[in-house]
Amino acid sequence: MADPSAAVAAAVADSRARIVAALIRITGDWTLAEDCAQEALTLAVERWPVDGVPANPGGWLMTVARNRATDVLRRASVERRKLRELASLPDPEPMEEVEVVDDRLRLIFTCCHPALALEARVALTLRTICGVPTGDIARAFLVSESTMTRRLTRAKTKITNAGIPYAVPSGPALEERLPGVLGVLYLLFTRGYDADGEPAFADEAIRLARLLVELLPEPEVYGLLALCLLQHSRRAARRDADGNLLVLDKQDRSRWDHGAIAEGLTVLAKARGGPYSLQARIAACHATAPDAAATDWPAIARWYDDLARLQPTPVIALNRAVAHGYAHGPVAGLALLDQAMAGGALDSYPLAIAAQADLTARNGNPVHAAALFRQAANLIDVESERRALLDRARELDQD
Structure with a gap:
């Protein structure tokens, strides 16, 4: 039995x-x-x-x-x-039956409808599609269970009262709506993959991405699934025995999930062109390098050039600067970082300051770099990330 x-x-x-x-x-x-x-x-x-x-x-x-x-x-x-x-x-x-498959796709597009607030879309997806208990969702959003229950009820009521169609868009409307659906799934993934995130959320995002590939095999859907698989493959190696975060070049690559990497590369072969596909190609460069020294940083820098043209956001500009700093030297990276920070959007962003610290250290100024790492640490709320930045500052103090 x-x-x-x-x-x-x-x-x-x-x-x-x-x-x-x-x-x-x-x-x-x-x-x-x-x-x-x-x-x-x-x-x-x-x-x-x-x-x-x-x-x-x-x-x-x-x-x-x-x-x-x-x-x-x-x-x-x-x-x-x-x-x-x-x-x-x-x-x-x-x-x-085809009708049942269509129903699941309808449900995904309805939960991710742009008329709902982004946080409501993520919560509704977790509750309705994934079946995650309301209490678990509430803890992830740092609110009480009763508050989350009210939010979910309001979202469902809005779907009914606003006449949000329980349907999959077609033609140009599908092209317009699909990025929003993929964005919800990727936000769900990052809520599970972040340093202190809930791993089950990342697992659910991957499961839903696989379902979406089955129901809607579009190139950028493959790109999202490949990106999630390749990033998630490193989860087990992201912390040391004491629970401290490890940067990529200090991770034990034998602990990476090589089955997930192989699946991610297979899926990536069916992706092309879009922002998730480009990010997946960057993740693939990291995943396929036998060690940190073998990472193909020039290729990563080129992919970021393409991504920046497609999505010219401050965070992508920041990551592009870091990639060029490793591909072409810290001076080139700092120059691009100055451009990225010129608009002021990254002034208080701790990861931008941490990137500046890393490039500054590699450019031969450990004292200033240590001060920047401490400045970034003071802006971080996640304790594990804060400790990691302070550890980098202490390392530089000893140089």
Whole structure:
């Protein structure tokens, strides 16, 4: 007999979003869809250890959730049309109909609709598509669970009241909306990949990126998935035994996830042109170098040149300056960094000051560099990053 706990976990990962998406399409009620899906999962936890895991766990869950929705709607005397639609659904054996796949894509685009605030898009994606408990989302956003519950309720209400379509855009509208969807997924990834982030969020972002590649195999979708895989491959090596952050050139590369790197490179072969694809190519240069000294910095600098033309933001200009500093020497890097900081947008950005410190140290001025590292540390809120910057300053003090 299959392990019921493992079967429930697998069914949640594979089927939850499908069930929620299908019930939202039919009932138009987000809360009802989520509640019925959760009740089906709870019943599976109770029944499967006793009755055994069904041959088609996803179909079993869909049937239970659909029946529960039918009961709720009937008791509430909701429109007969919706009841007829629910009653006419065939038993999902297997759950691979085109309509179900379309539902999941609809759900992604609705949760990531630009009419919602960016933070609401991320939270709604975590709750509705990924099934992350509201309490966990609240902790990640540094708010109470009740506050996050209200935010999620407001987002769902806005979708209903504003008439936000539960649909996938087409043609030029798809081209306009897709970058916003990818941006939400990448922000979700970074919330898990950051120094003190929640790793499960990064895992969910990768899972959703894989799903999006399956449903919408566009070149820039491949680029996002490749970028997430290549960056995430380094997670296990980012800290030493004491929990201190390690910069890239001090990481033990044998601890990198080489399976994720191989997958990322395979996915990257299908990407082209867009900002995520360019960032993935930069990540690939790091991932494929056998050691820090072998990193192809000239190639990285060229990719950043292309990226800066495509997205001329201050942070990309900062990263371009660092890349040129390693490719062509610290003087070249400092010159570009001066240009990037000229507008004032990076004046209080700690990573810009840390980059200036690193280039200054490599240019032979350790005293000034140490002072800059301390200045950057004073602007950092994340304790692990603050310690890393202060450690760099102490190292320079001893030189």
